[in-house]
Amino acid sequence: MAKTSDGRGNKDKPVERSTNGRQKLMEAALELAATTRSLASLGLREVARHAGLNPNTFYRHFKDFDDLGVAMLDELGTELRAGLREARMRPAKKGFRLSDFSNPAEGLAQAQALARESVGLVLDFVMDHREAYTVGIRELHGTSAVMRQAMQGLLDGIATDMTEDLLGVLMLPAVSHEELTAVARVIVRQMVFFSMDYLEQPSRHAEIKREAERFILLLFWGAIAARAPDLLSQANLKFPKV
Amino acid sequence: MAKTSDGRGNKDKPVERSTNGRQKLMEAALELAATTRSLASLGLREVARHAGLNPNTFYRHFKDFDDLGVAMLDELGTELRAGLREARMRPAKKGFRLSDFSNPAEGLAQAQALARESVGLVLDFVMDHREAYTVGIRELHGTSAVMRQAMQGLLDGIATDMTEDLLGVLMLPAVSHEELTAVARVIVRQMVFFSMDYLEQPSRHAEIKREAERFILLLFWGAIAARAPDLLSQANLKFPKV
DNA sequence: TCATCGGGTATACAATCGTCTACCTGCACA
DNA sequence: TGTGCAGGTAGACGATTGTATACCCGATGA
Known part of the structure; x- marks a missing residue:
């Protein structure tokens, strides 16, 4: 389901822990997109800011x-x-x-x-x-x-x-x-x-x-x-x- | 039809002349929006550049x-x-x-x-x-x-x-x-x-x-x-x- | 116990953005 | 004749953007 790019140890444990930042980012993006503009034209920094996270955290979870x-x-x-x-x-x-x-x-x-x-x-x-x-x-x-x-x-x-x-x-x-x-x-x-x-x-x-x-x-x-x-x-x- | 905000001399002459830049801007915006992104998220400078005009020319014709x-x-x-x-x-x-x-x-x-x-x-x-x-x-x-x-x-x-x-x-x-x-x-x-x-x-x-x-x-x-x-x-x- | 690594942060940089002010030019009209 | 104005340009401003590099922490597994 998730594409946790484990470089190592891809046993059959989904490892669902600590989806905190990821979820926060998704929620922030949803809220912003609903009120402000299209998803694709959202600012990376804008979303991170609205989620209370560092801009670079975005890259940890999504590439695009x-x-x-x-x-x-x-x-x-x-x-x-x-x-x-x-x-x-x-x-x-x-x-x-x-x-x-x-x-x-x-x-x-x-x-x-x-x-x-x-x-x-x-x-x-x-x-x-x-x-x-x-x-x-x-x-x-x-x-x-x-x-x-x-x-x-x-x-x-x-x-x-x-x-x-x-x-x-x-x-x-x-x-x-x-x-x-x-x-x-x-x-x-x-x-x-x-x-x-x-x-x-x-x-x-x-x-x-x-x-x-x-x-x-x-x-x-x-x-x-x-x-x-x-x-x-x-x-x-x-x-x-x- | 056009809202040529004539401050003076609003006789019944529509004054249709010199719709050059305006048209260029609209065409440029259309092309850019079709290939790139939504209209609302287009850059003012981007459009002007693609139309071969100065960024400020945009303001002469449109406010938004x-x-x-x-x-x-x-x-x-x-x-x-x-x-x-x-x-x-x-x-x-x-x-x-x-x-x-x-x-x-x-x-x-x-x-x-x-x-x-x-x-x-x-x-x-x-x-x-x-x-x-x-x-x-x-x-x-x-x-x-x-x-x-x-x-x-x-x-x-x-x-x-x-x-x-x-x-x-x-x-x-x-x-x-x-x-x-x-x-x-x-x-x-x-x-x-x-x-x-x-x-x-x-x-x-x-x-x-x-x-x-x-x-x-x-x-x-x-x-x-x-x-x-x-x-x-x-x-x-x-x-x-x- | 200690190296590894995922998640998160800090700082910095060049690019681009919207907008402001100022200047130029050629018609139109009085 | 000359004044006003629409259309177009030039340059500069601060703000914001995406991204690269480097550092930090806590859990995890050998």
Whole structure:
């Protein structure tokens, strides 16, 4: 996990001790980047100063700012991903299980509930980690190719998780695996924007949630209609109000 | 248009002369920002040097980097917007006109053609202005609140244009104006990502075009199915291959 | 017990930065 | 005719930057 460049004695002891300065630097960088500027354009001295450390201590732990960025993304990214998966499993444990669409009306109703829960989940997470989110998204289109790629990888990873979880819970009729993956990617990326709106416009929270939810449902509805248009009209299903 | 702060003699003469240095600075900033770093973190001297001018000349034209950024976005943004509108009008002149969905099959086929044309249009534009696009998107999530707001305004403006143009050409059944606006917003934002993919992965150009096109169609299909599910099944329409 | 080494510090240096003040030049207008 | 001003230049200022070299300490393992 860590790349502790032990010149000697690389036994199988991870040697996790004294991650004090390293952690301090990462936290300082996060705070500074969130309020001041992009990660890549942070000053080495600036970060060290804000962490209460000597400028040169930076070199002990990181060689680049890319290096620090990737480390941060590693830490927070896995946390986010784990949190999302775990939370997505929660409703399943509450007996929230919709196998096939043998009862389409009920199936879609529960799909809507699932969408609502997921949207709330993501937006809550973003609110709880707004600094990390702000900085991360900045790097998504930033100048560092390394960070850009890492962030895109994280988003795609989330989309993959989402696809797999969905497949275990929701058997969409006639929607193939690749199709579902594409839809998940699109949703994850769109949530980037919705999250931004959510952070920047606290007064519109409810409205933004509705918009996001509606967007997701529209996509799934389209996917179903594209593959099994009969399903919708036969059951005389109405698109939910949202 | 320009804010030539004439202390005296503000007759109705715009006085457009000698925009030489100003233009040079903007071009230099664009080039530097595209290759080096974010706009906001550019050096004043750096830009001036790259423009072959004295550092102090910067102050003659701009007071901030935000100031310069907004000026650039003004110039390129209106160009993009005009280009898109004009190009979207082109098919309409070719007799490409689908009023209502009295013939749903034909209507949707032409909607697909319209989607394809629009996607190609945007992606071509991005390829032709990759520097400006790269820098602009960087600022969309950047540190400068001024630039962020300006970029979001541009995107929303494009979405509005798109909605109006669509309303003149394509009467989607039972899809309200606000609904169409929401869909347009979502499409425009998603195109940001597709454009990024397009720039970064030249080998997947055709594939990305297909994905974008498919995404748009899926949305419209969903919107139609949500409001008029009968339309799709009655006419026994198949979702296009894409 | 003692050498090794990771983590942290101190100092120094050249480069670059933003900005201030001053000076130059050629139009425009009265 | 000549005055004012926008546009551009020159030089200097203190501050801050990244980095190189050298020193320090406490734990660890032989």
